[in-house]
Amino acid sequence: MNLLEVRGLTTAFMTGRGEVNAIEEVSFSLKEGEILGIVGESGSGKSVTALTVMGLLPQPPARVAAGEVVFNGQNLTRMSDRDMQRIRGPGISMIFQEPMTSLNPVFSIGDQIMETIAAHERLSQADLRKRAIDMLDKVGIPSASKRLDDYPHQMSGGQRQRVMIAMALACNPKLLIADEPTTALDVTIQAQILDLLMDLRDEFGMAIMIITHNMGVIAETADRVLVMYAGRVIEEAPVAQVFDRPLHPYTRGLLECVPSLTEDKPRLVAIPGTLPEPARRPPGCRFAPRCSHALPACSEAIPGLELLEPAHAVACFRAKELAPA
Amino acid sequence: MTTPLVTATGLSKHFEVGGGGFFGLRKAATLKAVDEVSFTINAGETLGLVGESGCGKSTLGRLLLRLIEPTSGTITFDGNDITRIGRMEMRGYRRSMQIIFQDPYGALNPRMSVEDIIAEPLVIHGERPGAETRRKVTEMLGKVGLPARALDRFPHEFSGGQRQRIGIARALVLHPRLIVCDEAVSALDVSVQAQIVNLLQDLQREMGLTYLFIAHDLSVVRHISDRVAVMYLGKVVEVADKKTIYAAPLHPYTQALIAAVPAQHPAQRSRGRRQRIAGDIPSALNPPSGCRFHTRCPHVMPVCRERAPELREAAAGHQVACHLTDT
Numbered sequence: 001m002n003l004l005e006v007r008g009l010t011t012a013f014m015t016g017r018g019e020v021n022a023i024e025e026v027s028f029s030l031k032e033g034e035i036l037g038i039v040g041e042s043g044s045g046k047s048v049t050a051l052t053v054m055g056l057l058p059q060p061p062a063r064v065a066a067g068e069v070v071f072n073g074q075n076l077t078r079m080s081d082r083d084m085q086r087i088r089g090p091g092i093s094m095i096f097q098e099p100m101t102s103l104n105p106v107f108s109i110g111d112q113i114m115e116t117i118a119a120h121e122r123l124s125q126a127d128l129r130k131r132a133i134d135m136l137d138k139v140g141i142p143s144a145s146k147r148l149d150d151y152p153h154q155m156s157g158g159q160r161q162r163v164m165i166a167m168a169l170a171c172n173p174k175l176l177i178a179d180e181p182t183t184a185l186d187v188t189i190q191a192q193i194l195d196l197l198m199d200l201r202d203e204f205g206m207a208i209m210i211i212t213h214n215m216g217v218i219a220e221t222a223d224r225v226l227v228m229y230a231g232r233v234i235e236e237a238p239v240a241q242v243f244d245r246p247l248h249p250y251t252r253g254l255l256e257c258v259p260s261l262t263e264d265k266p267r268l269v270a271i272p273g274t275l276p277e278p279a280r281r282p283p284g285c286r287f288a289p290r291c292s293h294a295l296p297a298c299s300e301a302i303p304g305l306e307l308l309e310p311a312h313a314v315a316c317f318r319a320k321e322l323a324p325a
Numbered sequence: 326m327t328t329p330l331v332t333a334t335g336l337s338k339h340f341e342v343g344g345g346g347f348f349g350l351r352k353a354a355t356l357k358a359v360d361e362v363s364f365t366i367n368a369g370e371t372l373g374l375v376g377e378s379g380c381g382k383s384t385l386g387r388l389l390l391r392l393i394e395p396t397s398g399t400i401t402f403d404g405n406d407i408t409r410i411g412r413m414e415m416r417g418y419r420r421s422m423q424i425i426f427q428d429p430y431g432a433l434n435p436r437m438s439v440e441d442i443i444a445e446p447l448v449i450h451g452e453r454p455g456a457e458t459r460r461k462v463t464e465m466l467g468k469v470g471l472p473a474r475a476l477d478r479f480p481h482e483f484s485g486g487q488r489q490r491i492g493i494a495r496a497l498v499l500h501p502r503l504i505v506c507d508e509a510v511s512a513l514d515v516s517v518q519a520q521i522v523n524l525l526q527d528l529q530r531e532m533g534l535t536y537l538f539i540a541h542d543l544s545v546v547r548h549i550s551d552r553v554a555v556m557y558l559g560k561v562v563e564v565a566d567k568k569t570i571y572a573a574p575l576h577p578y579t580q581a582l583i584a585a586v587p588a589q590h591p592a593q594r595s596r597g598r599r600q601r602i603a604g605d606i607p608s609a610l611n612p613p614s615g616c617r618f619h620t621r622c623p624h625v626m627p628v629c630r631e632r633a634p635e636l637r638e639a640a641a642g643h644q645v646a647c648h649l650t651d652t
Contacts (some may be wrong), residue, residue: 041514041515041516042514156605156606157378158605159605186377186378186541186606187377187541187543187582187585187586188377188581188582188585188601188602188606189377189605190585190587191584191585191587191595191601192601192603194587194596195596195601198596213514213515214587215515215589216586216587216588216589217587219587219588219589219590219591219593219594220587220588220591220594220595220596222591239591240591240592243590243591253516254515254516257515257516257518257519258515258519258544258589259519259522259544259545259547259548259549260544260547260548260589261543261544261547261571261583261586261589262571262572265548267523267526268519268522268523268548269519270516270517270519270520270522270523271516271517271519271520272520274484274485274486274487274517275484275514275516275517290516
């Protein structure tokens with residue numbers, strides 16, 4: 001059984017121009033212990049997907065217009081706020097891009113970790129403290145028992161992200177959602193945090209959904225990849241397949257436009273045009289106006305996500321004929 | 326034949342921070358954002374400047390243009406010492422040196438039309454707004470790939486990539502010789518980032534520009550630069566041509582920085598295979614003694630704690646500040 005099943009999820013927002021779908025017909029699944037990478041540029045809907053799964057979008061203006069999220073056999077989309085509280089923490093936990101804004105500046109980090117545990121488990125103050133120290137130890141904060149009484153501003157960006165991870169893992173979640181967990185960090189710190197996430201997965205066997213705009217982060221961590229563009233999943237495959245045999249022209253473009261660390265390229269292969277805003281998405285295939293392979297038919301209907309090869313799905317009318325031999 | 330366009334010699338910028346407080350009792354500390362940095366940018370080349378947050382790379386870029394005043398050291402531009410010249414004289418040089426900022430949203434005045442934004446440098450330098458400035462602005466728009474109908478529109482009507490094009494047009498309208506690109510593509514989505522990188526390279530060839538390209542993304546810097554300088558806590562620790570510095574870095578920090586870049590293919594996953602440096606970047610307010618990298622360096626020796634290594638030529642065109650290579 002899959003730990004998480006997302007089926008045909010459409011999340012809409014009420015805006016000044018009427019209701020706009022941030023994501024449309026998003027479907028995917030996640031097994032225990034698996035790392036799923038969701039990659040996309042701004043406005044692709046990757047964060048909205050995560051927040052919908054977590055039930056963290058304010059309703060209104062947001063609304064799950066269609067589809068369902070099934071976690072561990074329970075349908076989260078129809079769950080009450082109170083029941084959802086019990087899923088968050090021991091079931092699904094989340095870490096965000098900016099650890100400084102996610103931590104409360106006026107409470108010590110120990111208080112914040114203990115508060116999280118206390119919300120879900122009845123433990124004595126001493127046991128809470130022990131668990132919090134334990135968690136800080138696990139995420140690699142040196143002399144954890146002393147740092148427990150520190151405030152967020154006394155820590156560096158990398159350490160704050162470690163604290164966020166400690167807090168997220170304090171209730172032993174089955175699924176950790178990491179939304180751009182290293183985007184605000186320097187590259188040497190990013191490497192440390194990605195290593196840590198992988199180590200924790202190996203130790204606790206939790207599943208991780210890692211959301212990023214960085215193909216390098218995907219290459220480093222993901223088992224399976226979902227590529228999103230303008231609110232829709234356009235390709236899904238095991239990680240090696242995505243890099244070796246990308247089938248969607250957008251995925252190919254995304255891989256080509258990144259400069260190399262080892263090779264000289266005289267010129268970068270850029271994707272022309274810009275990302276459409278959610279309220280101004282083109283008809284038909286969302287990528288068609290920027291796609292060098294687009295035919296008139298591409299602008300008429302939206303291509304569905306179809307399995308073209310085993311475990312490799314793509315949403316492109318021309319994927320089959322354009323596929324490399 | 327290489328001619329230096331800009332040379333910095335022993336350039337420093339120290340900020341006094343944290344003073345004041347109750348009856349001024351709190352003692353001020355000195356933050357050495359840039360500390361005794363020397364380097365040269367040759368005419369027509371791109372010098373990449375990389376380093377992590379707080380290393381002083383943006384401060385250094387601004388010092389070169391004298392947007393902030395150096396504490397000590399000298400800057401020469403085209404052979405002339407510009408470190409201590411007056412405002413009016415400096416204004417003449419400003420025509421030749423411009424900057425492009427990271428945030429295309431914050432760098433453009435939302436109440437000005439695109440024409441006014443791009444014409445502003447011309448007006449500041451004494452031209453009367455009119456048909457002639459409009460012609461120059463239109464020409465620049467064409468150069469950066471925006472249609473002439475953009476003239477009467479406002480920044481909010483453009484996407485991030487287009488706004489960065491407007492920022493570039495504004496920087497280039499005076500036909501400068503040196504452009505400091507301060508994280509100019511960092512805020513852009515990768516598909517758009519590639520367009521802007523290509524544009525910067527095209528404009529460099531067309532207009533004979535010299536770039537100081539400040540960025541934290543090592544692969545973008547490798548792509549666009551001829552030579553690369555690496556900074557750590559206010560010091561330049563290594564300078565070399567890009568091929569050498571990426572293939573055979575000498576400074577342990579440069580090595581660690583390159584090893585930390587995520588793999589470009591899952592088969593090259595770095596976890597457990599590449600050496601990681603532990604710890605965080607120390608505070609610039611209280612930098613480590615001796616070599617500033619010694620607290621994180623895997624090859625640290627006793628001398629590193631005591632004496633700061635000087636930037637020395639390790640091979641032709643390859644400078645490094647490390648006791649390991651100082652033999």
